[in-house]
Amino acid sequence: MTLLASAPLHPDAIREVLIVGGGTAGWMTAAAMTRLPAGIRVRLIESEEIGSVGVGEATIPPLVTFNAMLGIDEASFIKATQGTFKLGIEFVDWGRQGDRYMHPFGEVGMDMEGVKFHQHWLRQAQGGDPTPIEDYCLSAVAARLGRFTPASSDPRTVLASLRHAYHFDAALYAGFLRRFSEARGVERVEGKVVGVSLRDSDGFIESVRLADGRRLDADLFIDCSGFRGLLIEEALAAGYEDWSHWLPCDRALAVPSANTGPLTPFTRATADRAGWRWRIPLQQRTGNGHVYASAFTTDEDARASLLAGLEGEPLAEPRPLRFTTGRRRRQWVRNCVSLGLSSGFLEPLESTSIHLIQSGISRLMALFPTRRFDPVLIDQFNRLSQTQFEQVRDFIILHYKATQRDDTDFWRHVAAMDAPESLERRIALFRAGGRFMRDGDELFSEASWVAVFTGQHILPQDHDPLADGVPYAAMARKLAGLRGIIRKTAEAMPTHETFIARCCQPPA
Ligand SMILES: Cc1cc2nc3c(=O)[nH]c(=O)nc-3n(C[C@H](O)[C@H](O)[C@H](O)COP(=O)(O)OP(=O)(O)OC[C@H]3O[C@@H](n4cnc5c(N)ncnc54)[C@H](O)[C@@H]3O)c2cc1C
Numbered sequence: 001m002t003l004l005a006s007a008p009l010h011p012d013a014i015r016e017v018l019i020v021g022g023g024t025a026g027w028m029t030a031a032a033m034t035r036l037p038a039g040i041r042v043r044l045i046e047s048e049e050i051g052s053v054g055v056g057e058a059t060i061p062p063l064v065t066f067n068a069m070l071g072i073d074e075a076s077f078i079k080a081t082q083g084t085f086k087l088g089i090e091f092v093d094w095g096r097q098g099d100r101y102m103h104p105f106g107e108v109g110m111d112m113e114g115v116k117f118h119q120h121w122l123r124q125a126q127g128g129d130p131t132p133i134e135d136y137c138l139s140a141v142a143a144r145l146g147r148f149t150p151a152s153s154d155p156r157t158v159l160a161s162l163r164h165a166y167h168f169d170a171a172l173y174a175g176f177l178r179r180f181s182e183a184r185g186v187e188r189v190e191g192k193v194v195g196v197s198l199r200d201s202d203g204f205i206e207s208v209r210l211a212d213g214r215r216l217d218a219d220l221f222i223d224c225s226g227f228r229g230l231l232i233e234e235a236l237a238a239g240y241e242d243w244s245h246w247l248p249c250d251r252a253l254a255v256p257s258a259n260t261g262p263l264t265p266f267t268r269a270t271a272d273r274a275g276w277r278w279r280i281p282l283q284q285r286t287g288n289g290h291v292y293a294s295a296f297t298t299d300e301d302a303r304a305s306l307l308a309g310l311e312g313e314p315l316a317e318p319r320p321l322r323f324t325t326g327r328r329r330r331q332w333v334r335n336c337v338s339l340g341l342s343s344g345f346l347e348p349l350e351s352t353s354i355h356l357i358q359s360g361i362s363r364l365m366a367l368f369p370t371r372r373f374d375p376v377l378i379d380q381f382n383r384l385s386q387t388q389f390e391q392v393r394d395f396i397i398l399h400y401k402a403t404q405r406d407d408t409d410f411w412r413h414v415a416a417m418d419a420p421e422s423l424e425r426r427i428a429l430f431r432a433g434g435r436f437m438r439d440g441d442e443l444f445s446e447a448s449w450v451a452v453f454t455g456q457h458i459l460p461q462d463h464d465p466l467a468d469g470v471p472y473a474a475m476a477r478k479l480a481g482l483r484g485i486i487r488k489t490a491e492a493m494p495t496h497e498t499f500i501a502r503c504c505q506p507p508a
Pocket of ligand 1: 026048052254
Protein backbone atom coordinates (compact mmCIF):
# COMPACT_ATOMS: atom_id res chain seq x y z
CA MET A 1 0.00 0.00 0.00
CA THR A 2 2.80 2.43 0.92
CA LEU A 3 4.61 1.59 -2.29
CA LEU A 4 1.46 2.21 -4.31
CA ALA A 5 0.78 5.39 -2.38
CA SER A 6 4.15 6.89 -3.26
CA ALA A 7 4.30 5.76 -6.89
CA PRO A 8 3.58 8.44 -9.53
CA LEU A 9 0.34 7.89 -11.42
CA HIS A 10 0.21 7.06 -15.11
CA PRO A 11 0.02 10.33 -17.13
CA ASP A 12 -3.49 9.43 -18.31
CA ALA A 13 -4.58 7.99 -14.97
CA ILE A 14 -8.09 8.50 -13.68
CA ARG A 15 -7.75 11.05 -10.90
CA GLU A 16 -11.34 11.54 -9.83
CA VAL A 17 -13.97 8.86 -9.33
CA LEU A 18 -17.52 9.85 -8.46
CA ILE A 19 -19.90 7.19 -7.16
CA VAL A 20 -23.55 8.22 -7.36
CA GLY A 21 -25.56 6.33 -4.75
CA GLY A 22 -24.94 5.09 -1.23
CA GLY A 23 -26.86 1.83 -1.06
CA THR A 24 -25.13 -1.52 -0.86
CA ALA A 25 -23.71 -1.09 -4.37
CA GLY A 26 -22.33 2.38 -3.74
CA TRP A 27 -20.64 1.55 -0.46
CA MET A 28 -19.28 -1.81 -1.66
CA THR A 29 -17.74 0.02 -4.61
CA ALA A 30 -16.36 2.74 -2.37
CA ALA A 31 -14.87 0.15 -0.02
CA ALA A 32 -13.21 -1.68 -2.90
CA MET A 33 -11.88 1.58 -4.29
CA THR A 34 -10.01 2.30 -1.07
CA ARG A 35 -7.49 -0.09 -2.64
CA LEU A 36 -6.83 2.19 -5.59
CA PRO A 37 -3.50 4.00 -5.55
CA ALA A 38 -3.37 7.17 -3.49
CA GLY A 39 -3.73 10.15 -5.77
CA ILE A 40 -7.07 8.90 -7.08
CA ARG A 41 -9.79 10.78 -5.28
CA VAL A 42 -12.99 8.83 -4.60
CA ARG A 43 -16.20 10.63 -3.70
CA LEU A 44 -19.67 9.21 -3.10
CA ILE A 45 -22.91 11.18 -3.34
CA GLU A 46 -25.99 9.94 -1.57
CA SER A 47 -29.29 11.44 -0.69
CA GLU A 48 -30.88 10.81 2.68
CA GLU A 49 -34.08 12.20 1.26
CA ILE A 50 -34.21 9.43 -1.38
CA GLY A 51 -32.83 6.61 0.78
CA SER A 52 -31.82 3.16 -0.43
CA VAL A 53 -33.86 0.11 -1.38
CA GLY A 54 -33.21 -1.29 2.11
CA VAL A 55 -33.52 -4.98 1.26
CA GLY A 56 -30.84 -7.48 0.25
CA GLU A 57 -29.99 -9.51 3.28
CA ALA A 58 -28.99 -12.93 1.99
CA THR A 59 -25.72 -13.58 0.23
CA ILE A 60 -23.62 -16.34 -1.32
CA PRO A 61 -20.09 -17.49 -0.38
CA PRO A 62 -17.95 -15.22 -2.60
CA LEU A 63 -18.82 -12.32 -0.27
CA VAL A 64 -16.54 -13.96 2.30
CA THR A 65 -13.67 -13.39 -0.15
CA PHE A 66 -14.74 -9.79 -0.81
CA ASN A 67 -14.63 -8.99 2.91
CA ALA A 68 -11.34 -10.84 3.34
CA MET A 69 -9.82 -8.94 0.41
CA LEU A 70 -10.68 -5.71 2.22
CA GLY A 71 -9.18 -7.04 5.45
CA ILE A 72 -12.54 -7.04 7.26
CA ASP A 73 -12.61 -9.21 10.37
CA GLU A 74 -15.51 -11.65 10.11
CA ALA A 75 -16.58 -11.52 13.75
CA SER A 76 -16.64 -7.69 13.78
CA PHE A 77 -18.63 -7.72 10.56
CA ILE A 78 -21.22 -10.19 11.92
CA LYS A 79 -21.53 -8.17 15.14
CA ALA A 80 -21.94 -4.87 13.31
CA THR A 81 -24.59 -6.15 10.91
CA GLN A 82 -26.65 -8.39 13.27
CA GLY A 83 -25.51 -11.10 10.90
CA THR A 84 -25.89 -14.85 10.90
CA PHE A 85 -24.22 -17.57 8.88
CA LYS A 86 -25.71 -19.26 5.86
CA LEU A 87 -24.93 -22.74 4.56
CA GLY A 88 -27.45 -22.82 1.74
CA ILE A 89 -31.03 -22.21 0.69
CA GLU A 90 -33.93 -24.48 1.50
CA PHE A 91 -36.56 -24.64 -1.23
CA VAL A 92 -40.04 -25.57 -0.09
CA ASP A 93 -42.97 -26.53 -2.38
CA TRP A 94 -41.11 -25.81 -5.63
CA GLY A 95 -41.10 -29.10 -7.57
CA ARG A 96 -44.37 -30.26 -6.03
CA GLN A 97 -46.30 -29.05 -3.02
CA GLY A 98 -44.86 -30.74 0.06
CA ASP A 99 -41.31 -30.93 -1.41
CA ARG A 100 -38.34 -29.67 0.55
CA TYR A 101 -34.79 -29.67 -0.77
CA MET A 102 -31.59 -27.86 0.02
CA HIS A 103 -29.31 -26.04 -2.39
CA PRO A 104 -26.28 -26.17 -0.12
CA PHE A 105 -22.98 -24.35 -0.45
CA GLY A 106 -19.87 -26.45 -0.31
CA GLU A 107 -18.88 -29.72 -1.83
CA VAL A 108 -21.20 -32.63 -2.36
CA GLY A 109 -19.59 -36.07 -1.99
CA MET A 110 -16.36 -36.57 -3.86
CA ASP A 111 -15.40 -37.61 -7.34
CA MET A 112 -14.31 -41.27 -7.35
CA GLU A 113 -12.53 -43.38 -9.97
CA GLY A 114 -12.34 -40.32 -12.19
CA VAL A 115 -16.14 -40.07 -12.24
CA LYS A 116 -18.17 -37.16 -10.91
CA PHE A 117 -19.85 -37.80 -7.59
CA HIS A 118 -23.35 -37.10 -8.86
CA GLN A 119 -22.91 -39.85 -11.48
CA HIS A 120 -22.18 -42.41 -8.73
CA TRP A 121 -25.16 -41.13 -6.80
CA LEU A 122 -27.32 -41.32 -9.94
CA ARG A 123 -26.35 -44.86 -10.69
CA GLN A 124 -27.18 -45.92 -7.11
CA ALA A 125 -30.49 -44.03 -7.34
CA GLN A 126 -31.31 -45.73 -10.63
CA GLY A 127 -30.60 -49.02 -8.84
CA GLY A 128 -33.20 -48.17 -6.19
CA ASP A 129 -31.29 -46.24 -3.48
CA PRO A 130 -33.64 -43.44 -2.32
CA THR A 131 -30.99 -41.37 -0.44
CA PRO A 132 -31.24 -37.69 -1.47
CA ILE A 133 -28.00 -36.26 -2.79
CA GLU A 134 -27.92 -33.60 -0.05
CA ASP A 135 -27.14 -36.32 2.51
CA TYR A 136 -23.64 -36.36 1.01
CA CYS A 137 -23.06 -32.67 1.65
CA LEU A 138 -21.86 -31.55 5.06
CA SER A 139 -23.22 -28.02 4.54
CA ALA A 140 -26.71 -29.41 3.91
CA VAL A 141 -26.68 -31.89 6.79
CA ALA A 142 -25.30 -29.27 9.22
CA ALA A 143 -27.87 -26.73 8.01
CA ARG A 144 -30.74 -29.13 8.69
CA LEU A 145 -29.34 -29.83 12.16
CA GLY A 146 -28.93 -26.08 12.87
CA ARG A 147 -25.15 -26.43 13.25
CA PHE A 148 -22.39 -24.14 12.10
CA THR A 149 -18.65 -23.88 12.00
CA PRO A 150 -16.42 -22.36 9.31
CA ALA A 151 -14.57 -24.66 6.91
CA SER A 152 -11.37 -26.28 8.07
CA SER A 153 -8.21 -25.47 6.13
CA ASP A 154 -7.09 -29.09 6.49
CA PRO A 155 -8.10 -30.76 3.21
CA ARG A 156 -8.00 -34.22 4.83
CA THR A 157 -11.11 -33.58 6.89
CA VAL A 158 -14.67 -33.41 5.63
CA LEU A 159 -14.91 -30.05 7.43
CA ALA A 160 -12.89 -28.66 4.53
CA SER A 161 -15.94 -29.23 2.30
CA LEU A 162 -18.01 -26.53 4.06
CA ARG A 163 -18.68 -23.12 2.50
CA HIS A 164 -20.64 -20.32 4.07
CA ALA A 165 -22.16 -16.96 3.30
CA TYR A 166 -24.03 -14.45 5.47
CA HIS A 167 -27.40 -13.03 6.27
CA PHE A 168 -27.24 -9.42 7.47
CA ASP A 169 -29.20 -6.24 7.96
CA ALA A 170 -28.75 -4.34 4.68
CA ALA A 171 -28.83 -0.89 6.30
CA LEU A 172 -26.24 -1.92 8.89
CA TYR A 173 -24.03 -3.37 6.15
CA ALA A 174 -24.10 -0.11 4.18
CA GLY A 175 -23.29 1.78 7.41
CA PHE A 176 -20.44 -0.62 8.18
CA LEU A 177 -18.94 -0.16 4.72
CA ARG A 178 -19.42 3.59 4.95
CA ARG A 179 -17.37 3.78 8.15
CA PHE A 180 -14.78 1.50 6.58
CA SER A 181 -14.53 3.62 3.42
CA GLU A 182 -14.56 7.03 5.08
CA ALA A 183 -11.82 5.93 7.45
CA ARG A 184 -9.74 5.14 4.36
CA GLY A 185 -10.23 8.39 2.55
CA VAL A 186 -13.50 8.12 0.61
CA GLU A 187 -15.34 11.46 0.75
CA ARG A 188 -19.09 11.34 1.25
CA VAL A 189 -21.23 14.11 -0.22
CA GLU A 190 -24.80 14.49 0.97
CA GLY A 191 -26.98 15.79 -1.81
CA LYS A 192 -29.52 15.06 -4.47
CA VAL A 193 -28.39 14.83 -8.08
CA VAL A 194 -30.79 16.82 -10.29
CA GLY A 195 -28.85 17.08 -13.51
CA VAL A 196 -26.09 15.45 -15.55
CA SER A 197 -23.91 17.41 -18.02
CA LEU A 198 -22.42 15.67 -21.02
CA ARG A 199 -19.35 16.90 -22.86
CA ASP A 200 -20.28 18.32 -26.27
CA SER A 201 -17.29 16.75 -27.99
CA ASP A 202 -17.90 13.08 -27.17
CA GLY A 203 -20.95 12.73 -24.93
CA PHE A 204 -18.91 11.67 -21.90
CA ILE A 205 -20.26 12.72 -18.52
CA GLU A 206 -18.59 15.92 -17.41
CA SER A 207 -20.33 16.62 -14.13
CA VAL A 208 -23.45 16.12 -12.05
CA ARG A 209 -25.46 18.97 -10.58
CA LEU A 210 -26.92 18.83 -7.09
CA ALA A 211 -30.18 20.36 -5.92
CA ASP A 212 -28.28 23.03 -3.95
CA GLY A 213 -26.48 24.14 -7.12
CA ARG A 214 -23.12 22.43 -6.52
CA ARG A 215 -21.48 20.75 -9.53
CA LEU A 216 -19.25 17.74 -9.09
CA ASP A 217 -17.00 16.62 -11.91
CA ALA A 218 -14.92 13.47 -12.30
CA ASP A 219 -13.09 11.34 -14.84
CA LEU A 220 -14.96 8.12 -14.05
CA PHE A 221 -18.57 7.98 -12.86
CA ILE A 222 -20.03 4.91 -11.16
CA ASP A 223 -23.81 4.75 -11.30
CA CYS A 224 -25.07 3.09 -8.11
CA SER A 225 -28.28 5.10 -8.08
CA GLY A 226 -30.66 2.13 -7.96
CA PHE A 227 -33.41 1.02 -10.33
CA ARG A 228 -33.66 4.39 -12.14
CA GLY A 229 -30.13 4.32 -13.46
CA LEU A 230 -29.76 8.07 -13.12
CA LEU A 231 -26.59 8.25 -15.20
CA ILE A 232 -26.47 5.05 -17.23
CA GLU A 233 -30.07 5.24 -18.44
CA GLU A 234 -31.45 8.70 -17.86
CA ALA A 235 -28.33 10.47 -19.13
CA LEU A 236 -26.68 7.88 -21.39
CA ALA A 237 -29.66 5.80 -22.60
CA ALA A 238 -27.90 2.43 -22.30
CA GLY A 239 -31.15 0.53 -22.88
CA TYR A 240 -32.79 -2.23 -20.89
CA GLU A 241 -33.39 -5.83 -21.90
CA ASP A 242 -36.62 -6.94 -20.28
CA TRP A 243 -36.72 -10.58 -19.14
CA SER A 244 -40.14 -10.54 -17.52
CA HIS A 245 -41.51 -13.00 -20.11
CA TRP A 246 -39.28 -15.58 -18.41
CA LEU A 247 -39.43 -14.22 -14.90
CA PRO A 248 -42.91 -12.71 -14.48
CA CYS A 249 -42.58 -11.69 -10.83
CA ASP A 250 -42.52 -7.90 -10.75
CA ARG A 251 -43.39 -6.91 -7.19
CA ALA A 252 -42.31 -7.65 -3.66
CA LEU A 253 -43.44 -6.94 -0.13
CA ALA A 254 -40.85 -6.96 2.64
CA VAL A 255 -41.55 -7.17 6.36
CA PRO A 256 -39.45 -7.92 9.45
CA SER A 257 -40.83 -10.25 12.13
CA ALA A 258 -39.86 -11.27 15.64
CA ASN A 259 -37.58 -14.26 15.98
CA THR A 260 -39.25 -17.37 17.30
CA GLY A 261 -37.21 -20.57 17.18
CA PRO A 262 -33.50 -21.28 16.79
CA LEU A 263 -31.55 -19.29 14.18
CA THR A 264 -31.45 -21.46 11.09
CA PRO A 265 -28.14 -21.29 9.21
CA PHE A 266 -29.94 -21.12 5.87
CA THR A 267 -32.32 -18.95 3.86
CA ARG A 268 -35.74 -20.42 3.11
CA ALA A 269 -37.58 -19.82 -0.19
CA THR A 270 -41.14 -21.12 -0.11
CA ALA A 271 -43.12 -21.26 -3.33
CA ASP A 272 -46.48 -19.49 -3.07
CA ARG A 273 -49.53 -19.26 -5.31
CA ALA A 274 -48.09 -16.59 -7.63
CA GLY A 275 -44.45 -16.31 -6.62
CA TRP A 276 -42.50 -17.18 -3.50
CA ARG A 277 -41.68 -16.02 0.01
CA TRP A 278 -38.27 -15.56 1.62
CA ARG A 279 -37.28 -16.02 5.22
CA ILE A 280 -33.89 -14.73 6.37
CA PRO A 281 -32.86 -15.16 10.01
CA LEU A 282 -30.90 -12.32 11.60
CA GLN A 283 -29.75 -12.12 15.22
CA GLN A 284 -32.41 -9.60 16.27
CA ARG A 285 -35.24 -10.28 13.83
CA THR A 286 -36.25 -12.30 10.81
CA GLY A 287 -36.41 -10.71 7.36
CA ASN A 288 -39.37 -11.86 5.29
CA GLY A 289 -40.70 -11.02 1.90
CA HIS A 290 -42.99 -12.11 -0.85
CA VAL A 291 -41.93 -11.84 -4.49
CA TYR A 292 -44.96 -12.13 -6.77
CA ALA A 293 -46.34 -11.60 -10.24
CA SER A 294 -48.94 -8.85 -10.42
CA ALA A 295 -50.45 -10.46 -13.53
CA PHE A 296 -51.43 -13.47 -11.42
CA THR A 297 -52.40 -12.10 -8.02
CA THR A 298 -53.43 -8.91 -6.28
CA ASP A 299 -51.39 -6.85 -3.83
CA GLU A 300 -53.99 -7.64 -1.13
CA ASP A 301 -53.70 -11.40 -1.66
CA ALA A 302 -49.93 -11.21 -1.72
CA ARG A 303 -49.94 -9.26 1.54
CA ALA A 304 -52.27 -11.73 3.18
CA SER A 305 -50.13 -14.63 2.06
CA LEU A 306 -46.96 -12.99 3.36
CA LEU A 307 -48.48 -12.25 6.77
CA ALA A 308 -50.04 -15.71 7.05
CA GLY A 309 -46.64 -17.31 6.44
CA LEU A 310 -44.78 -15.38 9.18
CA GLU A 311 -43.51 -17.41 12.10
CA GLY A 312 -43.28 -14.44 14.48
CA GLU A 313 -45.15 -11.15 15.05
CA PRO A 314 -44.69 -8.62 12.22
CA LEU A 315 -42.55 -5.70 13.41
CA ALA A 316 -43.66 -3.21 10.75
CA GLU A 317 -46.09 -2.72 7.89
CA PRO A 318 -45.10 -4.68 4.76
CA ARG A 319 -43.15 -2.41 2.40
CA PRO A 320 -43.95 -2.62 -1.34
CA LEU A 321 -41.28 -2.71 -4.04
CA ARG A 322 -41.63 -2.90 -7.82
CA PHE A 323 -39.13 -4.05 -10.40
CA THR A 324 -38.68 -5.21 -13.96
CA THR A 325 -36.43 -8.20 -14.31
CA GLY A 326 -33.71 -7.74 -16.89
CA ARG A 327 -30.37 -6.15 -17.52
CA ARG A 328 -29.00 -2.90 -18.76
CA ARG A 329 -27.96 -3.55 -22.38
CA ARG A 330 -24.62 -1.83 -21.80
CA GLN A 331 -23.53 -1.66 -18.19
CA TRP A 332 -20.52 0.49 -19.07
CA VAL A 333 -21.11 3.44 -21.44
CA ARG A 334 -18.33 5.96 -22.17
CA ASN A 335 -17.01 7.05 -18.74
CA CYS A 336 -19.85 5.59 -16.70
CA VAL A 337 -20.08 2.11 -15.18
CA SER A 338 -23.32 0.93 -13.59
CA LEU A 339 -23.26 -1.40 -10.60
CA GLY A 340 -26.11 -2.76 -8.49
CA LEU A 341 -29.75 -2.18 -9.30
CA SER A 342 -28.85 0.44 -11.93
CA SER A 343 -27.22 -2.35 -13.97
CA GLY A 344 -30.16 -4.75 -13.93
CA PHE A 345 -32.28 -6.85 -11.64
CA LEU A 346 -32.80 -10.54 -11.02
CA GLU A 347 -35.17 -11.59 -8.29
CA PRO A 348 -33.40 -12.67 -5.07
CA LEU A 349 -34.28 -16.38 -5.33
CA GLU A 350 -30.61 -17.40 -5.28
CA SER A 351 -29.37 -14.33 -3.36
CA THR A 352 -27.26 -13.21 -6.32
CA SER A 353 -27.67 -9.42 -6.56
CA ILE A 354 -25.02 -8.48 -4.04
CA HIS A 355 -22.75 -10.97 -5.71
CA LEU A 356 -23.38 -9.33 -9.09
CA ILE A 357 -22.24 -6.06 -7.53
CA GLN A 358 -19.13 -7.77 -6.23
CA SER A 359 -18.26 -9.36 -9.54
CA GLY A 360 -18.96 -6.09 -11.38
CA ILE A 361 -16.48 -4.40 -9.06
CA SER A 362 -13.89 -7.14 -9.71
CA ARG A 363 -14.36 -6.77 -13.46
CA LEU A 364 -14.00 -3.01 -13.21
CA MET A 365 -10.83 -3.32 -11.13
CA ALA A 366 -9.39 -5.87 -13.58
CA LEU A 367 -10.20 -3.59 -16.54
CA PHE A 368 -9.61 -0.28 -14.75
CA PRO A 369 -9.33 2.35 -17.50
CA THR A 370 -7.20 5.38 -18.06
CA ARG A 371 -8.78 8.64 -19.16
CA ARG A 372 -8.49 7.34 -22.73
CA PHE A 373 -11.29 4.84 -21.96
CA ASP A 374 -10.11 2.24 -24.43
CA PRO A 375 -13.25 0.81 -26.10
CA VAL A 376 -11.74 -2.68 -25.92
CA LEU A 377 -11.93 -2.56 -22.11
CA ILE A 378 -15.49 -1.33 -22.19
CA ASP A 379 -16.50 -3.97 -24.67
CA GLN A 380 -14.92 -6.73 -22.61
CA PHE A 381 -16.63 -5.51 -19.44
CA ASN A 382 -20.00 -5.44 -21.16
CA ARG A 383 -19.53 -8.85 -22.73
CA LEU A 384 -18.55 -10.49 -19.42
CA SER A 385 -21.38 -8.76 -17.56
CA GLN A 386 -23.91 -9.93 -20.11
CA THR A 387 -22.69 -13.53 -19.88
CA GLN A 388 -22.83 -13.51 -16.12
CA PHE A 389 -26.31 -11.99 -15.93
CA GLU A 390 -27.57 -14.53 -18.46
CA GLN A 391 -26.05 -17.46 -16.59
CA VAL A 392 -27.63 -16.38 -13.32
CA ARG A 393 -30.93 -15.69 -15.12
CA ASP A 394 -30.99 -19.24 -16.51
CA PHE A 395 -30.34 -20.75 -13.08
CA ILE A 396 -33.22 -18.77 -11.59
CA ILE A 397 -35.59 -19.62 -14.43
CA LEU A 398 -34.82 -23.31 -13.89
CA HIS A 399 -36.61 -23.20 -10.53
CA TYR A 400 -39.81 -22.12 -12.25
CA LYS A 401 -39.50 -24.11 -15.45
CA ALA A 402 -38.78 -27.32 -13.53
CA THR A 403 -41.94 -27.18 -11.47
CA GLN A 404 -44.55 -29.92 -11.62
CA ARG A 405 -47.08 -27.75 -9.85
CA ASP A 406 -50.29 -27.05 -11.71
CA ASP A 407 -52.41 -25.71 -8.88
CA THR A 408 -52.55 -22.06 -10.06
CA ASP A 409 -52.40 -20.13 -13.34
CA PHE A 410 -49.00 -18.82 -12.33
CA TRP A 411 -47.43 -22.27 -11.99
CA ARG A 412 -49.13 -23.56 -15.13
CA HIS A 413 -47.79 -20.52 -16.98
CA VAL A 414 -44.15 -20.87 -15.88
CA ALA A 415 -44.11 -24.63 -16.42
CA ALA A 416 -45.38 -24.21 -19.98
CA MET A 417 -43.34 -21.14 -21.04
CA ASP A 418 -40.42 -21.40 -23.44
CA ALA A 419 -37.16 -21.13 -21.52
CA PRO A 420 -34.09 -19.43 -23.02
CA GLU A 421 -32.42 -21.73 -25.52
CA SER A 422 -29.27 -21.85 -23.37
CA LEU A 423 -31.31 -23.29 -20.50
CA GLU A 424 -33.29 -25.70 -22.67
CA ARG A 425 -29.98 -27.15 -23.92
CA ARG A 426 -28.69 -27.51 -20.40
CA ILE A 427 -31.83 -29.29 -19.25
CA ALA A 428 -31.75 -31.64 -22.26
CA LEU A 429 -28.10 -32.52 -21.65
CA PHE A 430 -28.72 -33.24 -17.99
CA ARG A 431 -31.81 -35.31 -18.71
CA ALA A 432 -29.91 -37.44 -21.20
CA GLY A 433 -27.21 -38.61 -18.80
CA GLY A 434 -26.49 -36.09 -16.06
CA ARG A 435 -23.93 -34.22 -18.18
CA PHE A 436 -23.04 -30.54 -18.17
CA MET A 437 -21.86 -27.85 -20.46
CA ARG A 438 -20.48 -25.09 -18.29
CA ASP A 439 -17.93 -22.31 -18.67
CA GLY A 440 -15.09 -22.71 -16.19
CA ASP A 441 -15.78 -19.41 -14.45
CA GLU A 442 -19.54 -19.74 -14.11
CA LEU A 443 -20.93 -18.72 -10.74
CA PHE A 444 -22.99 -21.82 -10.06
CA SER A 445 -21.13 -25.10 -9.85
CA GLU A 446 -22.32 -28.42 -11.22
CA ALA A 447 -23.26 -29.34 -7.65
CA SER A 448 -25.61 -26.34 -7.53
CA TRP A 449 -27.29 -27.31 -10.79
CA VAL A 450 -27.58 -30.92 -9.64
CA ALA A 451 -29.18 -29.79 -6.37
CA VAL A 452 -31.92 -27.90 -8.21
CA PHE A 453 -32.39 -30.42 -11.02
CA THR A 454 -32.76 -33.37 -8.67
CA GLY A 455 -34.59 -31.37 -5.99
CA GLN A 456 -37.21 -30.54 -8.62
CA HIS A 457 -37.44 -34.02 -10.15
CA ILE A 458 -35.41 -33.52 -13.31
CA LEU A 459 -33.65 -36.85 -13.30
CA PRO A 460 -31.42 -38.18 -16.06
CA GLN A 461 -32.57 -41.23 -17.99
CA ASP A 462 -29.09 -42.70 -17.77
CA HIS A 463 -25.80 -42.25 -15.96
CA ASP A 464 -22.15 -42.04 -16.99
CA PRO A 465 -21.21 -45.62 -18.00
CA LEU A 466 -17.83 -45.14 -16.29
CA ALA A 467 -19.67 -45.13 -12.95
CA ASP A 468 -20.35 -48.84 -13.52
CA GLY A 469 -16.65 -49.53 -12.98
CA VAL A 470 -17.26 -50.12 -9.25
CA PRO A 471 -19.63 -52.96 -8.29
CA TYR A 472 -23.00 -51.64 -7.10
CA ALA A 473 -22.79 -53.19 -3.63
CA ALA A 474 -19.25 -51.91 -3.06
CA MET A 475 -20.31 -48.39 -4.01
CA ALA A 476 -23.34 -48.67 -1.71
CA ARG A 477 -20.98 -49.50 1.20
CA LYS A 478 -18.68 -46.59 0.29
CA LEU A 479 -21.57 -44.16 0.15
CA ALA A 480 -23.01 -45.39 3.45
CA GLY A 481 -19.59 -44.81 5.04
CA LEU A 482 -19.43 -41.30 3.63
CA ARG A 483 -22.91 -40.49 4.90
CA GLY A 484 -21.95 -41.72 8.34
CA ILE A 485 -18.84 -39.52 8.50
CA ILE A 486 -20.80 -36.48 7.34
CA ARG A 487 -23.59 -37.08 9.85
CA LYS A 488 -21.19 -37.59 12.75
CA THR A 489 -19.16 -34.52 11.82
CA ALA A 490 -22.28 -32.37 11.59
CA GLU A 491 -23.54 -33.60 14.96
CA ALA A 492 -20.23 -32.66 16.57
CA MET A 493 -20.39 -29.07 15.27
CA PRO A 494 -21.66 -26.31 17.59
CA THR A 495 -25.18 -25.08 17.11
CA HIS A 496 -25.48 -21.92 15.03
CA GLU A 497 -26.52 -19.92 18.14
CA THR A 498 -23.64 -21.25 20.19
CA PHE A 499 -21.19 -20.33 17.46
CA ILE A 500 -22.58 -16.80 17.18
CA ALA A 501 -22.73 -16.33 20.96
CA ARG A 502 -19.10 -17.39 21.26
CA CYS A 503 -17.73 -15.37 18.38
CA CYS A 504 -19.89 -12.63 17.12
CA GLN A 505 -22.65 -11.32 19.36
CA PRO A 506 -22.80 -7.56 19.95
CA PRO A 507 -22.50 -6.51 23.61
CA ALA A 508 -25.95 -6.50 25.34
C1 LIG B 1 -37.36 -7.35 -2.97
C2 LIG B 1 -35.87 -7.43 -3.06
C3 LIG B 1 -35.16 -8.34 -2.30
C4 LIG B 1 -33.78 -8.45 -2.41
N1 LIG B 1 -33.09 -9.40 -1.70
C5 LIG B 1 -31.78 -9.58 -1.93
C6 LIG B 1 -31.05 -10.60 -1.28
O1 LIG B 1 -31.56 -11.31 -0.43
N2 LIG B 1 -29.76 -10.75 -1.59
C7 LIG B 1 -29.13 -9.97 -2.52
O2 LIG B 1 -27.95 -10.18 -2.81
N3 LIG B 1 -29.78 -8.94 -3.09
C8 LIG B 1 -31.08 -8.75 -2.84
N4 LIG B 1 -31.73 -7.73 -3.45
C9 LIG B 1 -30.99 -6.78 -4.26
C10 LIG B 1 -30.29 -5.79 -3.34
O3 LIG B 1 -31.21 -5.16 -2.52
C11 LIG B 1 -29.52 -4.76 -4.17
O4 LIG B 1 -28.71 -5.40 -5.10
C12 LIG B 1 -28.64 -3.93 -3.29
O5 LIG B 1 -29.33 -3.41 -2.21
C13 LIG B 1 -28.00 -2.82 -4.07
O6 LIG B 1 -28.89 -1.77 -4.28
P1 LIG B 1 -28.28 -0.45 -4.90
O7 LIG B 1 -27.22 0.05 -4.00
O8 LIG B 1 -27.92 -0.70 -6.31
O9 LIG B 1 -29.52 0.53 -4.95
P2 LIG B 1 -30.28 1.37 -3.73
O10 LIG B 1 -30.25 0.63 -2.46
O11 LIG B 1 -31.58 1.74 -4.32
O12 LIG B 1 -29.37 2.62 -3.57
C14 LIG B 1 -29.44 3.72 -4.46
C15 LIG B 1 -28.69 4.88 -3.87
O13 LIG B 1 -28.68 5.92 -4.81
C16 LIG B 1 -29.06 7.11 -4.16
N5 LIG B 1 -29.70 7.99 -5.12
C17 LIG B 1 -30.69 7.69 -5.99
N6 LIG B 1 -31.03 8.78 -6.68
C18 LIG B 1 -30.24 9.79 -6.26
C19 LIG B 1 -30.12 11.14 -6.58
N7 LIG B 1 -30.91 11.74 -7.49
N8 LIG B 1 -29.19 11.87 -5.94
C20 LIG B 1 -28.38 11.30 -5.00
N9 LIG B 1 -28.46 10.02 -4.65
C21 LIG B 1 -29.38 9.28 -5.27
C22 LIG B 1 -30.00 6.68 -3.05
O14 LIG B 1 -30.11 7.64 -2.05
C23 LIG B 1 -29.30 5.43 -2.58
O15 LIG B 1 -28.27 5.78 -1.70
C24 LIG B 1 -33.11 -7.58 -3.30
C25 LIG B 1 -33.80 -6.62 -4.01
C26 LIG B 1 -35.17 -6.53 -3.91
C27 LIG B 1 -35.92 -5.49 -4.70
